[in-house]
Each structure stands twice: as structure tokens, then as C-alpha cells.
Amino acid sequence: MDALVVSPGVPLKRHPVAAKARASDVPILGDIELFAQARSDLPRHKVVGITGTNGKSTTTALVHHILQTAKIPSLMGGNIGLPILEQQPLTEGGVYVLELSSYQIDLTQSLDCDVAVLLNITPDHLDRYDGFDAYAASKARLFEMQSPEHAAIIGIGDTPSALIARSLSARSEQLTKIAPGVCMDQSRWPSLQGPHNAQNALAAIAVAQALGVSEAAIDEGLRSFTGLPHRMERVRTHNGVAWVNDSKATNPESTAPALAAFDRIHWILGGEAKSDDLDACAPRFGHIASAYTIGAAGPRFAAILAGKVPVEQCGDLATAVAAAYRSAAPGDTVLLSPACASFDQFRDFEDRGNQFRTLVEALA
Template sequence: MGIVSDVFAGKKYAVLGLARSGLATVECLAESGAQVVAWDSRDEARAAVAYKAELADPAEIDLKGFDGVVVSPGVPLNKHPIAMHAKLAGVPIIGDIELFALARPALPRHRVVGITGTNGKSTTTALVHHIIETAGIPTRMGGNIGLPILGQDPLPEGGVYVLELSSYQIDLTQSLDCDVAVLLNITPDHLDRYNGFEGYVASKARLFAMQSAGHRAIIAAEDEPSRSILAQVCQARGGGEDVVEVSSGLVDPVEQRGWPSLQGPHNAQNAAVAMVTAAALGIDPATIKAAFASYASLPHRMQRVRELNGVLYVNDSKATNAASTAPALAAYPPVEGRKRLHWIVGGLAKTDNLDECAPYFDNVAQAYTIGEAGPMFAELLRGSMAVDDSEMLSAAVRRAARVAQPGDVVLLSPACASFDQFRDFEARGDAFAAAVAALE
């Protein structure tokens, strides 16, 4: 059924972009009694909503009298004409998360956890959701992960919505008051959408500015931008127990070895934040630790694909920048002095360096470079490790399998976007899994 709310009845909204969240948005608004104008460049997407919405491009119609323009997070507001068109009409541009925020008073009493950060937010969101499920509390997961939140059935009283929030989604939200708001880390990313790195950092900080007094802010202050936001939030709130600083040091490395899908220093941060978040929801430590042990990796995020002839194959296709690949390299140090990591790296580069990965080059036995960035990365890495310029992902898997020894790890952690050779990081990860499955 999805979420419906009387708050939208009789109002008028335009919806631009009809992928999954756009379709759920049209459904929610139409079922709630709103008048909806919708548009997507794809014929099949428009056909899917023709019976619920008037079809017209919001960037080309008169928006006077509309209550909002709901855009997909993928619409670049710094370049798309809808931004100025809506501004001139005095109509706010919002996203589906803002509609969820507006609908909340009509829902059974509940709590919301909002999780943001450059890296690790999908894993942490899924982990927090898993802990809440393990505790027997009704929960839904949405936002930048899984199904659109508006398309999911409302929770019964006492439930917890866990939302992964990208900076784009926060930009399109004005009134999401999270009971628990979480920041994992900030490194340069998506800078084509912002006025410099400062604009990207400011976007993340808004998640805390939307919170009301008494709601919990949890910040992993292990990088300078996150420490800056922690200081801002503490100053704005006058300190107090509602602002919690977290570090990876909260996780015992010995205990972490017993959590198969949470290996590596980046997952120490994810687990530390999830631990504090779950505690803020009133979940006991024993339940949290049991959930860590039973948690299964998300697809494409340090996902153990197969073990063959004593070699472990790991799909970390979601690592689309060097900062998110670095902890994956750190997760597999040498054993008894023998380097055991075979690293598949490359794709469509976001930068011309791998500086964040450099501290862990000594863990790598050999690199296999692929995609458009392959030649550049091969030159960068040759002074530090053996390099095979494999070009294609399937070739990299076959070549790594030929030289890997029992106890070694073949890791796809590309530090690049996928769009040179694949539709998205999921398609790249699926191709890796297929290549591994074909090995004998």
C-alpha cells in the first residue's frame, strides 16, 4: 500500500524523474488526494503513471500555485533548468524524504534514524536495521538504500525507520527531524554538484540543523570536516549528552574478528557508530553484539563471493573512490610476512591519484588494472607493487586466479566509478561474481 497522508490532500505537486522513488512519490501523492503532474524523459516511465498523474514537464509549465516540485536526487540542481524555473515561481524543490517528513504526524508514533557520510553509510544503515530487527522492534529501511520509503507500508506504533541519506537527499529536505542523526565521515566526493568542498560539508551538516532539542546527534569525528561539524553542533546545542562523539576505538579488534561481514578498519567505524546508535534506541549490548555476529554483507560492499582452492574472492564494487577503497586494502594485511592481496582496481577515475590507498600498498601482492583509468593507475602503482594491466574485469579475475595461492584474497575494490564499462557499480559487481563463478 505504501504511505499515504491527509497532509497532501487537495495540494498540487509536480514530480520530475520517475525511477523507483519517483514512482513511489506519485503513488503516495495520488493516493493521498493530491493533484500530480509528472514527467520523465523515458516513454515507459511516463506510461507507468499516466493513469494517476497529468503528464507534463515541470521545467516547461507554469508552476504558480504548486505546493512543491519533487525531484529525483539524481537531478543536478546546479545545472538543471528546473531550479531557476521553480525559484521564479516561488515553489520549493523537495525530494521524497521531505514528503516522508511531512507525512510523519499522520503515521503511528515512531522514531527515525538518519545516517549520512561519504563512505560506509549503506553498510551502517543495513547494520542498524539488522540490530533493530534482532531486538524484535518493527523497522523499515529506506532512503538511499533498498525500497523507497514512501512505497513501504507504515510501521506500527513503536517502530523505527532507518534512512540512508545522501547529501543530495539532504539538500532536498527541509523538515526531517531525526530522533537520531548520524555522521560517519566526510571526504571529497560529488564536487561537481557543489560550490567547492565546503558546500558538500555544509550539506551534511544540515541533517543536524533540522533536529529539534533533545534528539541525539552521533558523529564519528575521525576526519577534520566531521570534527568541524561536531564542534558546530556542540556550540549550537550548548554541549550536553545529546551530542555523542564516536571513534573506531570503541570496537575491540579481538571481538571484531568474530563478525565475518564486518572486517577491516572501516567496518570498525561502522560498527562503533551502529553500537552507539542502537544504544540510543534502548537496545541492550548483548543483542547488539549478537547482531554483529549474524550480520551478512550487503551486495557489492566487502561481499565474500566465493572461496575456491583456498583463495577468497571479495566484491567491493561499491568502493567508487580511493577513500572507500583504502580500508578494504587495510583489511587484508600480510600473514607471516607474505603479501596475500590481489587488487583489481580501475574504471572511470574521479581523481588522478590513489593517495588515500598509499598507506596500504604494502598489503598488495599484485594489482590488476582495468577500465579507462587502467593505464594511469598502472603507472602510479608500478613503483610500489607488481602490476598487470588487465584492461577487462574478466581478464583480471582469471589472471589473479592463476597466481593466487591458498590464503590469498582477490579483491575487486575499484576506487573508480563504473560508467566506462558498466551501467553502475551493481552491474560491475555482478560481472565480477559471474567471472569468479566461471573459475574452475
């Protein structure tokens, strides 16, 4: 065999086919590596690769939208939408915008991104790695594959990402660092609210600038971006209460910025926990009017929140939505931002978000 090509979801540490491939010195590849190997046969183009624990889907979609706004041919793929190999190649001068999970980077050896982006690194997927350092090293490989004259954009709000940025300091003008806490006027960007989306927007702006997109097109792209489902998605406003679907927030670090985006929140959380604490969310507990826990982590999270915010153990999503509906007042926000994976009660985070939307749309 020339190679073993696997889905990124295949657990390479445990799968017997992967062990046989290694024993036979057969390379194990993914679809992104096949794309990388095919680049020399494609019309002249550029590639943007975007990774990070949180925010990469929104940032990828935003970059693609800005390019479309600027009338630059672009395709979005990788860990979002259609696989890149399922799409027709771009014409001359196009840009491939790829969301890249750590699993996909693990299966890639030769992807030299014209612009490579790392948004953040927080604990996640540790069942697939030998500790957090190995997970961070997987993200760093995106830059190890990259030519030093190409652009690197790195958020430095966490220590692992900041260390990667420091290791690339010799790139000088080709390295852009995005610091946390930058104050921005987001009022003109209705689908990019909250501090996490400020960071996503800054990354997308830096990518667009590296690609030579005009400031006018960047501004219009930020203004007209409609966001992605299940990521701070405003489902409806009913009786003065905003209902927001943030089902994609599957760990406390991704939920914390959502809690910062609204002043008075009825928070639905829980599911299959990725951590035993809510420490990342604690600085925003003052924004929570009440909390409603669901799923396997419900009792644990209710115990953590007890005495800090009013909390109800609801068990399932329908019960939580009904409880929030009874309690929320005009001007409040009901936020599904579970800080957990969904697999204890749902097929995936999309199924969870869709069920939330159905329940909210049915409110009389």
C-alpha cells in the same frame, strides 16, 4: 504549483525545471521531505538518519538488522532498498532507518531525526557542488534540522566531520563522537571485517544504545549480520584463495580500509576516476601482492603503482580476473575494490560487482 518534487539524481544546478521553480518561488522537494511532512499523521515512531561519504549503506542495514533482532518494528529506506514512501507505515513504536545521501538532504527542510548519524566526509560528488566545503555543508544540514535534545552521532576521523561535531558540543550528553583507530575484537562479526567496518559497527552500536536496545540484542545483531552485496562481499573461496567483491568502493578513501582488511591481496582497480591519485590507499600498498588495472583510469593508476607493487594493465574485468587467478596462491585474497566509479564500462557498481561474481563462480 505547490511544489516541485524531484528525484535526488536530478542535477539542480543545471536542470531548467529547477531554474523555473526557483524563479517562481516554488519549493523544490524530495521524497524524504514528503515523509517528514507526513510524520505527524503516522503512529508514534522514531527516525534514524544516517549519512556520510562511505559506509552509510552498511551502517543503515546493520542498524535495521539489530532492531529486527531485538523484535523492534523497523523499516529501512531512503538511499537504500525501497523508497520509504513505497512502504507501508510502521505500527506504534516503530523505527524508520533512513540512509540519506547529500542529494536527499539538499531536498529536505524539516526532517528532525531522533538519532542523526554522520560517518565521515571525504571528497565525492564534487560535480554537484561548488567545492568540497559546500558538499560538507550539505551533510551538516542533517543536524541543523534536528532538535538539540535529540541524539547526534559523528565520526571524527576527518577534519570536516570533526568541525561539525565541535559545532554541536553544546549538546553534551546527546552528542557521541566516534574516534578512528579504536581496537575492537571483530572476530565474532564475520561480515564486519576491516577498520572501516569497526567504525560502522561503533556507529550502529551507538544508535542502538540511543534507542534503548538491549546489549544482548546488539551483540546478537552484530554476530548474525550478513552484510550487503558489493561491500566486502566474500563471493567464494577457490583453491584456498578468497575472492571478495567490494565494487561499491568507488573512491580511494572507501578502498583504503578494504586494503587494510587482508594481508596478501591481488587488487583489481580502475574505472571512471573520481581523483587523480591513490594517496588514501598508499599506506596499505604493503598488503598488495599484485595489482590489475581496468577501465579509463587503468593507465593512470598503473603508472602510480609502478615501482611500488607489481602491476598489470588488464583493460577489462575478465582479463583482470584471469590474471589474478593465475597469480594468486592459497591464503591470498583477490579483491575487486576499484576506487573508481563504474560508468565507463558498466551500468553501475552493482553491474560491475555482478559481472565479477559471474566470472569468479565460473572458475574451474
